[in-house]
Amino acid sequence: MDLYVDPVCPFAWLAFRWLLDEVEPQRELDLHVRLMSLAVLNEGREGHTPEADKGDDSAWRPVRVGHALAEQRGEQVIRDFVRAFGTRFHDRELRGRDRVLREVLSELDAEDLYAAADSDERDDTVRRVHAEGMEPVGNDVGTPVLHVDGVAFFGPVLGAVPRGQDALDMFDGAVRLARFPAFYELKRSRSQGISFG
Template sequence: MLVIKEQAGRHEVPFWFDPLCPWAWITSRWLLEVEQVRPVSADWRIMSLAYLNLVQREGKGLSDEYRQMMTNAWGPVRVCAAAAEHSGSSVLGPLYTAIGTRLHNHRRRDDPTVITEALAEAGLPDSLASAATSTEFDQRIKDSHDEAFNEVGLDVGTPVLRIGGTALFGPVVTPAPRGEAAGRLWDGLVMVAGTDGFFELKRSRDRKPSFE
């Protein structure tokens, strides 16, 4: 029997993200749509693609370009960890939205002002931007990351969400379904998450991420 944790009459859905991942960003916007049409509340949590690919997978099979991107990926998630330490985990949702909108919708991946702008939008001090180059909060990142990946395994990436007691990679979808279409996708995930022994559905992607 699938049991989903409830908070104030809504089903709480832990969702692990790395701010750099465009697919996690699209899925996160879908989950916000689900909140509008189903009794669901997102519980935003951090994971790290850098930790996954460079440490846990030991960088195997990575091109030099992708390895450098992973090294750079430490910055935004470290800032998220510092923000959660400073103001509590409830700040992760607003901060993720502020960072993700700039990185993905506005395509400002190489703009160093993204982090300070996002911190300001989320009502956080710009001093937290210095966490991007510090290892001070790395253990917090790893603890949150491991909570998800100890369940879902290391052969997947992000997004990861948990429905009831079942952690799943995905859904990977583009663009984000809206309105009742978002709700129907949620209903399907609840069904598969409640199926004992269910592991995987997959097909090759035939399009790039769309942030519309």
Template sequence: MNDSTDVDFWFDPICPWSWQTSRWLLEVRRQRPVTVRWHVMSLAVLQDNPRLPRAYRQMLAEARGPARVCAAARAEHGDEVLGPLYTSLGTRFHERGLPQDRSTVETALRECGLPTRLADALTSHAHEEALLISHKAAVTLAGDDVGTPVLALDGPPGTGQVAFFGPVVTPVPRGEDAVRLWHGLTMMAATPGFYELKRSRG
């Protein structure tokens, strides 16, 4: 139970479920030897379907912007900037209810010591390929019929990583509740043949 564990966590900065799960994972990290490697993915890419209503497709196209900003920051400044940038963006989007616009993104970038020109990625496709590569890594592990977040950790011995969509949880478990959920997830990941556990959200 006390062995160090590496976790790969894919998030979309606009997704409230990703945000909740990421705060739970940080709560676990405060209490257990867990190393989190942050990656970006996109709900807009997951849900790209020409049969969706036009207004919804437009919303998804605009939602792609913050994910591209994260991909740009990682490409230019390294993996280590993703966690702090996600926290800065998510605090503004999900806790303060600020708009997902350039002004909010620039403030988050400044807080992380990153150049505000990275906000150009909101409307530029210069880092689209980097976003798609990171996104593809998640769905290669978890499948393309998932959502965000995707969490990957070691599976049964000799099998490499296993990945899950979720856990989807709200409110964020704290203290020992957070650790119990973590232990449950790691036991499921270590079970050969385990794939899915789900119930409807009420």
């Protein structure tokens, strides 16, 4: 199972917490967290400010640093990176992505990788991993993307983290849907705000 997330996406953060905090401790999962990129996803999309125009708040910066960390320490560190970033940016609502990034690198004792945020050295890797996540679901979706037993889908898009049995029931349902080759989409309009509590 592969969960593709961009650290700046609140829906990716909620899916991350659902799977890692609520489901993984109670299910035997071979779960890998991978980085997709909202910067890549939104390139050329109408209504989106180009990431290059966002300076220190560019969505390129966190995923570049995440890939640099993974190069240095292995894939498992992506979990730590996403958790540290999401806790600050989403749960604590700390603003200024650059500030968040610096604090995360300090927590992970990886300040030496700060320069990776503004280097395009890993952009081919960012694009390749992003494409691996998106290819099976198409480009008209967002983040998160979940791959289960060779089937991929966008979401689930959550407004809050399901807890306990609700989290497990939702996971079991998602896996069952994913196993049906003709399953494409479930959707309804968002009627409530996001809760990170």
